[in-house]
Amino acid sequence: MRLLEFLQSRKDEARRIFGERELKIIEKQLKGLILTQSEKNRLSRDIRKKFAFINVVGTYKNEFGLKHGFNVKQFIENVIETSFTKEFI
Numbered sequence: 001m002r003l004l005e006f007l008q009s010r011k012d013e014a015r016r017i018f019g020e021r022e023l024k025i026i027e028k029q030l031k032g033l034i035l036t037q038s039e040k041n042r043l044s045r046d047i048r049k050k051f052a053f054i055n056v057v058g059t060y061k062n063e064f065g066l067k068h069g070f071n072v073k074q075f076i077e078n079v080i081e082t083s084f085t086k087e088f089i
Helices: 002-009 011-017 020-031 037-063 070-088
Strands: none
Touching: 002 011, 002 020, 011 020, 020 037
């Protein structure tokens, strides 16, 4: 029920990813209500794929800031870390 409460409390943000109808289908699914065949199709075709993508992209959450030159800064940090570890070994 935490997911349902979260989606309801942040409806505007959830609406940016899921359509209105998709949010209603998610709510019905989480409450255990019977879905129509078209709702089941939409659940498997669209909604579950979006959740799967969100799950995978969550592993990159430290990069979500989309800061300018992030990859370059990460590369520099890695080089510095490697050079320090080689000096002490």
